[in-house]
Amino acid sequence: MTDLAVETVxxxxxxxxxxxxxxxxxxxxxxxxMAFAAALTAPDHHRLxxxxxxxxxxxxxxxxxELLSKALAxxxxxEEAQLERVxxxxxxxxxxxxxxxxxxxHPKVPHFEQILSxxxxxxxxxxxxxxxxxxTMWRSGAVVESLLFKKALGLKAxxxxxxxxxxxxxxxxxxPRPEINVSEFVSNWKK
Ligand SMILES: Cc1cc2nc3c(=O)[nH]c(=O)nc-3n(C[C@H](O)[C@H](O)[C@H](O)COP(=O)(O)O)c2cc1C
Numbered sequence: 509m510t511d512l513a514v515e516t517v518x519x520x521x522x523x524x525x526x527x528x529x530x531x532x533x534x535x536x537x538x539x540x541x542m543a544f545a546a547a548l549t550a551p552d553h554h555r556l557x558x559x560x561x562x563x564x565x566x567x568x569x570x571x572x573x574e575l576l577s578k579a580l581a582x583x584x585x586x587e588e589a590q591l592e593r594v595x596x597x598x599x600x601x602x603x604x605x606x607x608x609x610x611x612x613x614h615p616k617v618p619h620f621e622q623i624l625s626x627x628x629x630x631x632x633x634x635x636x637x638x639x640x641x642x643x644t645m646w647r648s649g650a651v652v653e654s655l656l657f658k659k660a661l662g663l664k665a666x667x668x669x670x671x672x673x674x675x676x677x678x679x680x681x682x683x684p685r686p687e688i689n690v691s692e693f694v695s696n697w698k699k
Contacts, residue, residue, distance in 0.1 A: 524638040525685055526645040530676030534566070534603035539640050546636035550628035556614060558622040559629040559670075562606040562661060569598035579657035583650045594651070601645070601674035607633070608661060609668040619666075626670045633673070643678040646671045 509517075535543065544561055552558070564572045573595035580594050598604055609626040611619045634644045651657055652669040661669065 520635060520639045522685070524634060524644075525682060527643040527678045527682060528600060528645055528674075529679060530601035530643055530645070530674055531679055532566075532602045532676060534601070534676050535637060535640060535642055539637075539642075540603075540605075542640065543633050543636035547629040547633035550625055550632050552625045552629075553617040553621050554614060556612050556617055556622060556625075558609050558611060559626040560608040560610055561633075562608065564598065564604035564606065566602050569604070570595075572604065573598045575657065575660055576651050579651040579654035579660075582654040582656035585650065594649075601676040603675040605633070605673045605675060606661065606669060607671040607673060608663060609670045610663065611666055611668070623668065623670070626668070630671050630673065637675060641677075642675055645674045647674060648672065 540563070547559065547561070548557070550559070576594045576597060577591045581591055585591060607626060607630045609623055611622050630646060634646065637644055648669070648671060652672070655665055657669060658665065658667060663669070
């Protein structure tokens with residue numbers, strides 16, 4: 509990689525910031541495909557491929573909001589205002605992608621490694637979209653624990669809804685990320 513390419517890759521990583529309110533345009537099919545392909549190169553012990561993605565297109569957001577509301581009720585939420593509020597969540601962005609983790613029992617790959625692999629896949633996905641000019645927000649919420657929600661997505665009870673990723677274009681710039689003091693998080697191992 510040239511110095512310029514290295515700098516560009518690092519700029520892309522550093523510039524990614526979650527944005528809660530997103531508008532059109534969303535990525536087109538080819539752009540999304542590029543991001544899924546990047547996601548699926550994530551480190552993955554024994555290539556179990558635990559991650560699945562489900563696209564919630566713009567036209568499906570109302571129906572998906574209804575499902576979110578049922579999922580929230582399924583978690584025990586009884587407050588009508590909360591059940592109503594969640595119906596509007598999909599409208600925070602023109603496109604949503606669900607990241608699912610289908611866990612397999614494998615003698616050498618514990619579940620936590622498969623979950624980490626899914627997390628890495630999601631980060632690749634976010635960075636690919638960022639490099640293509642889009643913004644994102646990785647969300648979850650109480651709904652991801654709902655068995656009703658998991659079943660509606662074809663998951664088993666132990667599988668995970670690892671993220672509801674909101675995708676679109678940022679309306680306005682947000683303040684830069686506060687500087688991170690790397691030395692607070694890194695140390696040298698000593699015997
Ligand atoms: C698995 C996962 C689930 C998350 N769920 C939510 C969420 O439901 N709501 C929320 O406000 N932020 C959620 N976040 C945090 C945001 O995605 C984001 O990382 C955080 O606001 C920090 O912003 P940044 O990405 O710009 O550093 C979640 C992050 C992860 C990794």
